[in-house]
Amino acid sequence: MEDKNYLEAFFLNRxxxxxxxxxxxxxxxxxxxxxxxxxxxxxxxxxxHITTIEQGMFNYQYYNMLAxxxxxxxxxxxxxxxxxxxxxxxxxAYECYKIKDRATFEIIxxxxxxxxxxxxxxxSSESLSGKLFEIKICNYDRxxxxxxxxxxxxxxxxxxxxxxxxxxxxxxxYVNDKY
Numbered sequence: 373m374e375d376k377n378y379l380e381a382f383f384l385n386r387x388x389x390x391x392x393x394x395x396x397x398x399x400x401x402x403x404x405x406x407x408x409x410x411x412x413x414x415x416x417x418x419x420x421h422i423t424t425i426e427q428g429m430f431n432y433q434y435y436n437m438l439a440x441x442x443x444x445x446x447x448x449x450x451x452x453x454x455x456x457x458x459x460x461x462x463x464x465a466y467e468c469y470k471i472k473d474r475a476t477f478e479i480i481x482x483x484x485x486x487x488x489x490x491x492x493x494x495x496s497s498e499s500l501s502g503k504l505f506e507i508k509i510c511n512y513d514r515x516x517x518x519x520x521x522x523x524x525x526x527x528x529x530x531x532x533x534x535x536x537x538x539x540x541x542x543x544x545x546y547v548n549d550k551y
Contacts, residue, residue, distance in 0.1 A: 378416065379426050385410045386433060390514065393546065400549045401444060407437040418471075425512060428479035432472055432517055439468035473521040476507065480524070487511040490528040491535040493518075496548045505534070506541050516542055 389406050392398045398406065410416070411434060418431045446461035480488065487510040495501050505525055509515035518541075519525070528534040541547045 379430060381414065382410075382416065382430055382433075383426070387514070400546065404437055404440045404444060407433065408441050411437070418475075422475060422478040422482070425479055425482050425509065425515070428475050428482060429512075429515060431475035432479065435468045435472035435475065439465040439472060442468065473519050473524060476517045476519055476521070477524055477527070479509070479515075479517065480507065480527070483509055485528075485531050485533055488528070488533045489535065490525075490533050492538040493541040493547060494538050494544075495541075502538075504547070506539070508542065518547065 386407075389398070389403055389410075393400070393403045416434070418434045419427045422428045422431060442461045442465035446458045446465065449455065449458040449461060488507065489510060490505055490507045492502060493504060493506045495504060500520070503520045504518055505520070507517040507519065507524075507528070509517075525534060
């Protein structure tokens with residue numbers, strides 16, 4: 373598939389799934405699974421080298437959904453009493469989050485910190501409070517990224533775009549919803 377069509381199909385699917393989730397027509401787990409199904413059904417692979425914000429958003433979504441999918445699989449192992457398999461899924465999720473953070477950093481560099489806001493988000497999860505932060509690219513529709521990566525956070529702080537006060541996430545229901 374040509375790059376333009378590749379990204380166009382991705383964003384159309386992404387927007388459709390976000391709309392379904394926001395309307396309550398699908399759960400967070402279904403959202404993650406539908407994203408993964410789309411990637412698989414269309415043989416979509418992440419970019420080796422990110423040169424545009426759209427490519428970065430694609431890679432971010434790809435690895436973020438894959439990480440969440442691995443967490444779902446780990447939880448399924450736990451429910452089935454197959455704890456011996458659980459750790460391998462958790463390890464895979466962790467690796468995907470690391471790659472997702474690389475995409476996040478590339479996006480920040482591509483936009484050269486213009487129209488970027490970052491802040492810790494208010495969460496119902498105590499284990500993530502004060503760790504998970506949101507990065508918003510203000511002039512791009514639905515360009516919201518989350519991370520716990522201290523290198524990204526420190527870079528944003530050094531460059532004056534990380535706010536001191538925690539804020540409600542612009543996708544609050546999603547980040548506080550469990551899968």
